[in-house]
Amino acid sequence: MKTPQELLQQALEVGECLLPDAPPGGRSAHPTVFVHGLLGWGAQDALYRTVPYWGLAAGDVLGYLNRCGYDCRAASVGIISSAWDRACELCAALTGGRADYGIAHARRFGHARFGTAYPAPLVPGWGADRPIDLVGHSFGGATARLLMQLLAHGCPEEVRAADRAAGETPSPLFTGGKSGWVHALVAIAAPHDGSTFLDVQPDAANALSTLFLGAARALGISAFKDVYDFRLDQFGIRRDPDEPITTAALRMLAQNPLPAGDSAFDDLRCAGARALNARIDTLPDAWYFSIPCCRTLPRLLTHDQKPDTAMTPLLWPFSTAMGRAGGAVPSDWLPNDGLVNTVSARYPGGAPHTDFAPGQTPQRGVWQVLPVEELDHLAAIGGVMNTGVVRTRMFYRRVMALLDAAAAAGANS
Numbered sequence: 001m002k003t004p005q006e007l008l009q010q011a012l013e014v015g016e017c018l019l020p021d022a023p024p025g026g027r028s029a030h031p032t033v034f035v036h037g038l039l040g041w042g043a044q045d046a047l048y049r050t051v052p053y054w055g056l057a058a059g060d061v062l063g064y065l066n067r068c069g070y071d072c073r074a075a076s077v078g079i080i081s082s083a084w085d086r087a088c089e090l091c092a093a094l095t096g097g098r099a100d101y102g103i104a105h106a107r108r109f110g111h112a113r114f115g116t117a118y119p120a121p122l123v124p125g126w127g128a129d130r131p132i133d134l135v136g137h138s139f140g141g142a143t144a145r146l147l148m149q150l151l152a153h154g155c156p157e158e159v160r161a162a163d164r165a166a167g168e169t170p171s172p173l174f175t176g177g178k179s180g181w182v183h184a185l186v187a188i189a190a191p192h193d194g195s196t197f198l199d200v201q202p203d204a205a206n207a208l209s210t211l212f213l214g215a216a217r218a219l220g221i222s223a224f225k226d227v228y229d230f231r232l233d234q235f236g237i238r239r240d241p242d243e244p245i246t247t248a249a250l251r252m253l254a255q256n257p258l259p260a261g262d263s264a265f266d267d268l269r270c271a272g273a274r275a276l277n278a279r280i281d282t283l284p285d286a287w288y289f290s291i292p293c294c295r296t297l298p299r300l301l302t303h304d305q306k307p308d309t310a311m312t313p314l315l316w317p318f319s320t321a322m323g324r325a326g327g328a329v330p331s332d333w334l335p336n337d338g339l340v341n342t343v344s345a346r347y348p349g350g351a352p353h354t355d356f357a358p359g360q361t362p363q364r365g366v367w368q369v370l371p372v373e374e375l376d377h378l379a380a381i382g383g384v385m386n387t388g389v390v391r392t393r394m395f396y397r398r399v400m401a402l403l404d405a406a407a408a409a410g411a412n413s
Contacts, residue, residue: 029407030071030131030132030133030183030184030403030407031071031072031073031123031126031130031132031133032065032070032071032072032073032132032133032134032135032400032403033072033073033074033075033090033094033122033123033132033133033134033135034054034062034072034073034074034075034134034135034136034137034140035075035077035086035090035134035135035136035137035140035141035143035144036053036054036074036075036076036077036079036137036138036140037136037137037138037139037140037141038079038080038138038139038264038268039079039080040053040079040137040138040140041053041076041079041228041229042074042075042076042077042093043073043074043075043076044076044093044118044229045076045226045227045228045229046226046227046228047227047228048074048076052074052382053074053381054074054137054381054382054396055381055382055392056378056381056382056383056384057382057383057384057385058382058383058388058389058392058393059382059389061381061382061392061393061396062074064393064396065396065397065400068397068400070400073122073123075090075093075094075122076093076229076231077089077090077093077143077231078116078230078231078232078264079228079229079230079231079264080213080216080230080232080258080263080264080265081231081232081262081263081264082261082262082263082264082266082267083139083142083143083146083264083267083276084101084105084146084262085099085101085115085234085262086139086143086146086264087143087144087146087147087150087173088100088101088102088115088171088173089115089116089118089231090143090144090147091147091150091151091171091173092116092117092118093118093121093122094121094122094123094126094132095118095121095126096118096119096120096121096122097117097118098114098115098116098117098118099114099115099116099117099118099234100113100114100171100173101113101114101115101234102155102157102158102161102170102171102174103158103161103162103165103168103170104155104157104158104160104161105158106234107161109259109261109262110259111234111235111236111259111262112233112234112235112236113234114234115231115232115233115234116229116231116233116234126181127178127181128178128180128181131180131181131182131183132181132182132183133182133183133184133185133186133403133406134147134148134182134184134185134186135185135186135188135399136185136186136187136188136190137188137189137190137380137381138188138189138190138191138339138340138377139190139191139264139267139268140187140190141185141187141188141190141191141192141290142190142191142192142267142273142276144182144185144187145185145187145280145348146276146279146280147173147182148179148182148185148280148283148286149279149280149281149283150173150174150176151173151176151178151179151181151182152176152177152178152179152281152283153176153281154173154174154175154176154177155173155174155176158170158171158174159174159175162174179283179285179286180285182286183286183287183403183406183407183410184286184287184288184289184402184403184406184407185286185287185288185289186289186290186291186399186402186403187288187289187290187291187345188291188293188380188381188399189291189292189293189337189339189340189345189375189377189380190290190340190345191268191273191340191341191344191345192273192277192290192344192345192346192347192348192349192351193270193273193274193277193341193343193344193348193349194268194269194270194271194272194273194274194344195268195269195270195273195322195339195340195341195344196270196322196329196333196341197268197318197321197322197339197340198265198268198269199269199270200321200322200324200327200329201318201321213258215230216230216232216237225238232258235258270344273344274349277348277349277350277351280348282348282351282352282365282366282367283365284364284365285364285365286364286365287362287363287364287368287403287406287409287410288347288365288366288367288368289356289362289367289368289370289402289406290345290346290347290353290367290368290369290370291345291370291373291380291399292337292342292343292345292346292369292370292372292373293337293340293342293345293372293373293374293375293376293377293379293380294335294336294337294342294372294373294374294375295307295308295310295311295315295319295336295337295338295374295375295376295379296308296311296319296323296334296335296336296337302325303325303331303334304323304324304325304334305319305322305323305334305335305336306319306320306323307319307320307323307338308374308376310374310376311338311376312338312376312377312378312379312383312384312385313385314378314384315337315338315339315376315377315378316338318338318339319336319337319338319339319376322334322336322341323335323336337375337376337377337380338376338377338378339377340377342372346367346369347367347369348367351367352365352366352367353366353367353368353369354366354367354368354369355369355371356368356369356370357370357371358370358398358401358402358405361405361409362402362405362406362409363409364409364410364413368402370402373395375395380395
């Protein structure tokens with residue numbers, strides 16, 4: 001039973017959620033950019049105006065946070081693209097312009113160097129004098145981490161490839177020296193070390209990959225491309241100006257599937273995540289927070305984990321398969337949120353980390369791992385069967401409080 005003080009605190013938090021208590025500009029000094037996960041969408045997609053990814057059935061959470069005095073924006077990047085392509089797109093979205101995937105990367109994977117275009121910068125003036133905070137859900141965590149790595153250290157291979165190509169210059173993203181452009185990162189239910197979802201159900205994973213690629217091709221040449229855009233223009237999955245729709249359809253049908261090693265499905269597997277982690281450092285001057293989620297319970301008489309009845313039913317089959325003991329899956333990898341193993345969402349393997357509770361003073365260059373949230377993977381962004389707007393708003397107020405704590409700690413250090 002809760003104490004009177006705890007009940008009073010909860011009542012105050014509910015009141016804050018229903019009645020925002022700060023005028024615009026009254027919160028963190030840094031704009032906060034939210035990066036969606038696999039199959040997600042952002043503010044550049046027309047779908048966001050009807051069904052915001054950040055909030056889903058709970059409504060527009062970022063709009064609520066902005067009314068609380070924060071400065072929150074929702075980025076749009078490729079929904080099944082690799083972490084590399086998504087990081088390049090995130091950089092282009094922030095600055096405005098066309099995504100530059102690099103000459104060497106484009107050659108290696110057989111796609112165009114340039115891809116989706118962002119007509120206006122998401123954060124005008126972004127730079128060392130105006131850094132941003134990042135919040136990534138699911139695969140948005142890896143996307144944000146890779147962006148931070150490239151900003152800080154660049155990619156010498158891409159710089160050399162541009163030097164060897166007559167008349168070409170590398171993207172500023174690949175020249176490095178921009179470690180101060182991102183102040184802090186909060187990763188929510190992010191598969192830092194990959195997810196066994198794709199490994200324990202390989203047939204389902206392959207079927208989903210084929211299905212999504214087919215949907216990308218259909219939407220890429222239709223009038224609905226701007227509604228829910230897969231952003232696979234670099235692979236030729238688009239309709240060029242004045243190109244007949246039949247010509248575009250035949251051209252795309254003649255293309256091969258996405259190349260191995262350059263899609264989200266590769267990076268989300270445990271082996272792919274380990275390879276990605278080997279390329280990404282924990283930057284010493286940045287602040288890192290990680291929020292793992294879990295919605296499973298132990299089964300009686302076995303080591304298996306089963307979905308909690310509160311988990312979104314859509315996720316039950318995936319959660320059940322991920323929670324089944326046996327094979328090469330360690331027992332601590334069985335608890336999950338329906339799509340991501342809870343242990344994987346704590347911190348990237350080998351990275352400096354510490355357990356963290358709200359109210360503590362955070363440290364730079366260390367992953368602050370928060371207590372596990374009793375949320376499934378979709379409920380962490382509002383859910384499709386949301387049981388309360390207040391709970392979602394309270395969760396994201398706590399997310400923003402972490403960024404406020406990092407800013408305060410930085411100002412006092």
